[in-house]
Amino acid sequence: MTESAAARRSRITPERESELYGAVLGLLREVGYDALTMDAVAARTRSSKATLYRQWGGKAELVVRALRHEKPVNLADVDTGTLRGDFHELAVRQNDCQLEADSALMRGLAMAVHANPDLLQAFRELLIEPELAELRRMLQRAVDRGEVRADNPACEYVLHMLIGAFAARTLIDDLPPTQDFLVSYVDAVVLPALGV
Template identity: 65%
Template structure:
């Protein structure tokens, strides 16, 4: 008796023949370069396949589609990470985070981030991918950093500003290009932390 193929929608998605770290890095860099050139709206998996010399089938084995691929590329290329930061003070932790920033990369990515902020308003699937892949994991790490400060007694557990530290920092990243036509570079962010975040937390 002939076997009956399962409906396409029920078939498990073939998952990763793992790319090498070097190939993955090349692909992520190419995706972001293409995103800078054409914007999210005009970015296509066909265009990504052509730019990266990679088949669409391979791309779809690695990522569910354009939103996840863009989110993963941004995560891979993010300018700073909380991993391993624990200086013993919250101010020191925040300064250590900022110290990782490459000002040239921040300047290069300012227009990219502005375009993505616009894109998430019309592409909810992109917003969800960014939350799943980039935003929520970063917030988890950032909340752990703040929790350590509370445990050390640096911040009162009921300090109202604690809930808004991430909002303040994201606001700084977005506002400086808008108000001053300059990127939020490391010097600006250090000064912002000392002038705004540290006093708000009562440090």
């Protein structure tokens, strides 16, 4: 984050920021990204539009920061001592209702990302890159423990596999992702690909 972005963001209390992020995600679920406006966020949160722009710069950054803030799993907090345990922990941190709601939200955003370069850039910088860095640390721990070969080419595709399972479940099976499905997918696909 740049110094100016840090300065912009320091004026709102963590409680107020959390409240704003919750409202943004609520609106996003109701109307989708394209119909979401800073005016609507300002009205819902009883904020001024100028404050929102000053703090977040625009809709894309606000939406992605809200997603990151409300993310139930912080990869940095997961270290069970085994890669299998870590992946299972990731799969069960959300209940099935939350998984279904998040799946629907992410399907809607996937469409918006393709039509909005600023949203794609915010996703990459604020969500994907930090997640990849944490996932690489998790995989490096598995390499250090001898669970995964350092030269295993599947290591570069773990995030793709995980997102694919989450996103494709509804498309292929007409069912939302569930904890049981994700645990089973990890055991049948991700871990064997990694040689675990």
